[in-house]
Amino acid sequence: MGHRRWLPPDHPWRRNKRRFNGAQELGGPPEFPDGDEIMRQLDGVVNRAKTRQKLPPGEVDWKRRSVLYDLPYWKDQLLRHNIDVMHTEKNVVDNILGTLLDMSGKTKDNLEARQDLRKIKLRQELHPFTAENGKTLFPAACFTMTKKEKTDFLQVLHDVRVPDGYSSNVSRCVKLKECTIGGLKSHDNHIIMQQIMPIALRGTLSDDVVRPLIELCGFFRDICSKTLRVEDLDRLENQIPIIMCKLERIFPPGFFTSMVHVIIHLVRECKLGGPVHYRWMYPVERCLGRYKRTVRNKAAPEGSIAEGYFADELLTFCSRYLVNAPTVHNKAPRHQDESRGARNWIKLDKITFEQYRMHMESLMESNNREFTSHQQLEKQQRDQFCSWYKSYVDKLDKADRIELGEKLVTHAKGPMFHAIEYKRYVVNGVLYRTLDVDEEKKSQNSGVCVTTEDGPTYYGKLTRIIEVTYYDLTRYVLFKCDWADIQLNKGYKKDEYGFDLVNFKNLIHTGARITDDPFVLPNQVSQVYYVKDPKNPNWVVAVRTKPRNVYDVGSGESEDYADVDSYHETEPFNINVTGDVGFDDIDCARTNVPPIVAT
Structure with a gap:
């Protein structure tokens, strides 16, 4: 709570008592202490064990002094301690999923949270009460899901299929009967937060609840971009207080833990430290996991890790002198370009x-x-x-x-009548598979799209991969696809959140006529995957992807980056964050859902 301090001084939400903490907020954001002030606070601090005892008034809450402050330059650092976006994102996803699905032990909406609302005299329509049978009940909040809404939400997560190597199989973590989800890894939370959850939320709850959550997902997606521009960071810095204030009037105060609050500081750290890819814990956790697997003597794990680290460094040094031997530094990529798999001769x-x-x-x-x-x-x-x-x-x-x-x-003589048909093909490090093979897999690699210059984007599904040969033995690989009709509201449309919806019931260039052109070259397409739309039957949401280890370095002829569209290069949704929502028109309680029995 208390995120109104970051709003502009003349913002009307600062004077709104009813939908926040019951008081006006006229103060500004806290000032970050400089290095000299921190050194003064740390002067005389001795390391002590963690305690829950309250400190005397005026005493600074420092439990230990880091050895980094012994460095002569440390107090002059602008970014002394980095907030890990990986764990922040994971904790935020756990809070959202646990609260929306009312998961036992993970939800932030329980009897204690409702009693806190009564104590601070906030949202009287959500206060608990005692029924005639003596049981304690509390009304369903605006974010409380019914059994059907939980099933629809989890069904999207259960049925989603992403490209090979994109993420782990999230469906194995979904339990539809119990309406819960668990066992997610940090990267699973990353994919759910930025890709899948915005799609699954559509059509479940009211727009007053769904829109702020999708805005929060878009914020995490923006700050995790490979390219960050100052003007975009300024925009995000103005948007995140509005998003947090929208969440304040929806969720109880217990929802806003310290890990949720640090979201407000992520943009400042991006300005000081640069993109989060160089600062989050994914590579560190991966490295530590590799060293933990070297432990053979559990009685002395530190020695085993040190020995494994020394062996790894020694092998790395020796491998630099091995020219033709396969090592970890010259191993083949996951998907080798122009890899085709099994072939089948056909006659056109x-x-x-x-x-x-x-x-x-x-x-x-x-x-x-x-x-x-x-x-x-x-x-x-x-x-x-x-x-x-x-x-x-x-x-x-x-x-x-x-x-x-x-x-x-x-x-001019045309291709030979005999051609080769493949079921898979790799181009630019991206694996493509035909639709019939994809139906037997847990992953999805048949989705393609073609973006034209100053024109529409065509979405399709790969059905055939054929290599034709000309009489000079020149070979070309072509993709034959089922293309959705791009006419508005027929085979393509955008919803109110900016998602691209595609309907493959209406196709164009089916190949029934000679004038149809269902073929494209492999280097002309980009990979997408489709997620079933819970709101519209027969429609799917198209989500664009970007291959690993492929970077757009530009032509190097111009220093002006205004024309390089790399910030929203894989953005599936684009919502305008506004702060003009009338809070008095929002119902905090759902009257169409029966009260919840307190446990």
């Missing part, structure tokens, strides 16, 4: 053959437009480009054919 039918030929020749000819205009090219490609192009090449003399190029002359 007439329509498919003409479609392949039309698509490939139009791409080849687009780089040699000196012999035809763009308007003529579109007409020929749409009507009878293949036959026109072949007759055009046949009429050329020897000198013109040399000028045109051997490849284009050979490609």
